[in-house]
Amino acid sequence: MTDPITLHGRHLIDGAWIEGSDFFTADRTDGVETRFARGTAADIDLAVQAAAAAFLPYSRSSRESRALFLEAIADAIEERGAAITAIAMAETGLPAARLEGERGRTTGQLQLFAKHIRDGAYLDRRHDAADPERKPLPRPEIRLVQRPIGPVGVFGASNFPLAFSTAGGDTASALAAGCPVVVKGHQAHPGTSEIVADAILAAIRATDQHPGVFALVQSDTNEAGAALVQHPLIKAIGFTGSLRGGRALFDLAVSRPEPIPFFGELGSVNPVFVLAHAAESRGAEIARNWAASLTMGAGQFCTNPGVLIVPEASADLIETEAANQLRQVPQQTMLSAGIATAFGRNAAKLAAGNAVRTICAPEATGRAATAGLFATDADTFISNPELAEEVFGPAGIVVRARSEDHLLTIADALEGQLTVTLQLDDADTDTAQRLMPILEQKAGRILANGFPTGVEVVDAMMHGGPYPASTNVAATSVGTLAIRRFLRPVAYQNLPEALLPADML
Template identity: 50%
Template sequence: MTHIDGFNYIGTVVCKSGEARFQAVNPQTGQALPTEFFSATLEETDLAMTKAQKAFLQLKKILPAQKARFLEEIAHQIEALGEPLIERAHQETALPTGRLIGERGRTCNQLRMFANLVREGSWVEANIDTAQPERQPLPKPDIRKILVPIGPVVVFGASNFPLAFSTAGGDTASALAAGNPVVVKAHNAHPGTAELVAKAILKAVEICEMPEGTFSMVHDSGYTVGKLLVTHPLTKAVAFTGSLAGGKALFDLANQRPEPIPVFAEMGSINPVFLLEEALAKRAETMGQQYAQSVTLGTGQFCTNPGLLIGVKGAHLNTFIASFSQTLHDIAPSSMLTPQIQKNYQAHLEKALHQNGIDVIASASGTSNPQKSEAQPVIASTEAKVFLNNPTLHEEVFGPYTLLIQCNDTTEMQQVADALQGQLTVTVMAEAEELGETQQTLVTTLEEKTGRLIFNGVPTGVEVCPSMHHGGPYPATTDSRFTSVGTSAIKRFARPLSFQNTPEAILPEALRNQNTQDIWRLVNGEWSKENI
């Protein structure tokens, strides 16, 4: 296996911390894995941010072609890690190797996607309004605007995606693409995986001659280092994927600073699914199978897991329930990411099931083994009025659990929609003929509740493409205007800057009259691609 040394990687300097040590745990065995990892010290944390700031000043001078090559080299180096990366990630997370291989592919594809974006150049939104000195009653100055990087970005690794949302995941890729240095706080559930990827990134830094401090990674067994990074005066933005409690804590911390900074936190949701009557009439059995598989996919550990199903009582809904229950019954319990996540699932599940008016419809037939961090898949049911009057039932249960809301009529279904908080996704299962005028109010309501409205599909699965919006109104995220997936994610880590009557030698390349690269520019109100 590729060597894992348990150190902190500060720029190109390898640092060994002091007394605070921890080990990763194999969730399937409960046993600690080889290699001790060292929580970063205050001095190391400060060193990472200081190096990042120095790198930021140098990154401003690096042309897009070099940045793009750097992102592509990271992807190449991750792929070069080969089987040892997949093996370590499997040991630390219990995720199947097939899933991890796919996630590695997504991670590398994201990096190459941003490389292409950087080369193409349109993301900087270059706007040029040339001067009109003869304009009356006042002359018009020459004004040019562009998006520029914001500075050192702190990225928190996610527990449920050890590759695609962690060390070299979408947050890191988009921040680097925008021209920002990145300091990653590795997730303590998969530190060995994080360390292997960090080495790949640092090798790419060396090969592409990027500034020292362009990338750093630190370990921590708890919350101290994360707090230090968020409150450090050189930090300019934070990216986080995880729980509502964790994201809200970082958001509040960032807003208590003398200089508040943005925290782009994706905090999950219950991702409600509305089962309309005609769809149930035509395909209730298929939909039941489809959603039982979606709820249990990845042991329910997706931020887009469908945790709420809403339908109107009747024979067709009963068919859906029977199909869902039978499919769920045949799905064996599986290990969650960590023993602690399994304990949290069990605690939140018991809390939900002990609420008044909640009935368990079905669960997996096999018995879950807590020693293997296994979770029991469950579907429960309640009346719409019970759901509307109990805020606890609106909370996410992270794991293979969903709650079916049985409504007496479409009026109650609309009331449930009105009561929803912000979501990453909302799904509508419907036939085309029932999406006419009678359902316009429901659909309009749901548009206001989510960042992605899905028709006739499942929310588990996020396509990485320019049109994807992976975000949503609070509490799904801290800022619904931005996505953490797709090319638009780069805009989280950039800010607009206007130049007025600025000498050409000082202007950024994309705003000059004579440039050396292909780029899209908005010149006096008209977009054009020029070889400039």
């Protein structure tokens, strides 16, 4: 495969493509070697300084100006659609249909955010009029509005080269809020990041934005990431990735002389509870659909439903149907050799223990992996917390529960999750009502009779959850509410209108 656009492998800083002093080679499925500049702390500093210079003019720009900018980014990405699909296929191994769908989600998100900020409701404007007659003291006039927080650092995600990376949800949210963005590109898809950054640069020029409003620094080391989090001019971080990597960066963010918000989405096992009547009436169907969800995209979704909790009475049938379905799934290409290696190592560790039965043994060779299925009982699952840790890839575990009370015990033992799913029929309502108060404390999104591998970009979406699913239980990284992460409320007392921000009026 040849790239429709020639890649130059540079950083984008302050509106210009900057050469690096060192380079890394991208890992591609087609064997083509492409070199990219390896970002340093000095490169990060240049990018952040430019973002800080852009902050005042950009944060004071009109909502209409920012909306036009977001729409111009969407248009420029679509103009480069064929090139983005081609390079992303080579870098990630994802099929064209998946990437084209993800591109549509990315551009649709930008357009949705443009519409949302035009409306202005997200600003949560409040006004308490003065009351000079109030006793014993007059009440002053107080107005409140949300204001941009400052330059934002964003980390590209490995599993979504478009929707959670260079122009993905964190970047779109921050730009919509009025905050310049510095992206540390993910080393698994640097070519994709470069072409998307070129689209953003085109939109900057087309809408006459400050050139420092967006930067892309490529790197395959930890130096650039750590420098971004610790830079004193960065005021917040958006991150999607592993628990280990996210926690390390979170610790850096909160240990700074000026701690900053770190909005990390760190993954989840997204348990599915199959209640008794649903298991009895359609257990085989649930098992097959679960297996399909489990292996979608080689299991490389943060919402992958890795744990299926079933009644003992239906467990044999469900295990058999799930295993039959998984054995039919061909070997799948994973996002990188490193991810495939980690999947094989974690799955082998799970299989080697005495806590589970191996029904289908997964295998990982090079960048490819086959699906795996394990099973255990509820008591073992509860007493071995490592069984509830994410195995990033196409592997799941069936947990057998002896009773309704057992389901409650399992739910209570869970750590924070992005999602929890209930498979239920009408006759299961009483059991579900007992579970709901627990599940609401465990997850950001609760589903009924579906599977969580699919996150709608809408006003009501919550994509976050209690730790370790995310580092901020009140924040979402998907949907229009995500914009609020990069705003802060400011109150204005007795200020004349000439001094108020335009958004206040």
